[in-house]
Amino acid sequence: ELKVEQNPLFLSMQEGKNYTIYCNYSTTSDRLYWYRQDPGKSLESLFVLLSNGAVKQEGRLMASLDTKARLSTLHITAAVHDLSATYFCAVDMVHGNKLVFGAGTILRVKS
């Protein structure tokens, strides 16, 4: 059974600081997704990582995937208040069509 673990589960940080959210998963997969969820809203796709070594960047967020280590990271650079949200990673089972989500990381950026 595929398990996806995120850490930390809660992150409070000051504006302007850098931090990394980690996503570990338990079985082979080369497809990983990052989503953002604002309170009371649905999930917004941030990144789609489809191969080992994939790195994608959008604004202050950068995501990477290491399939050998079964690890993805979401790096936040110079955080701003607007990044406050819950961030989920999700892994696609090999040849499957369902996503298994982590528990989410609640990010609060303090002004």
Add this chain to the structure above:
Amino acid sequence: GAGVSQTPSNKVTEKGKYVELRCDPISGHTALYWYRQSLGQGPEFLIYFQGTGAADDSGLPNDRFFAVRPEGSVSTLKIQRTERGDSAVYLCASSPGGLPYGGQFFGPGTRLTVL
């Protein structure tokens, strides 16, 4: 263009009642997914449709839950004899032809409360 839409946005029902939740996927998307999200948790997979057929229903918790997609577009999730533990946000997602390339696009969800 229009995204995934779900109705109703909120549903309050009493224990033991029957409910139907509707999902309209993005036009042209052949794959449709249902997830359930409890408070403070990530979404959990329920069922996946490719076209009209349920390709994977392994996430349905028991036989009180059933979903259909008769014409390969709109889908309805049906819950019989609702229980308080069914209270959650039910999310629908669609994708052009299943994974992997673009990921799944999520709707706003239906918040179900069973009293």
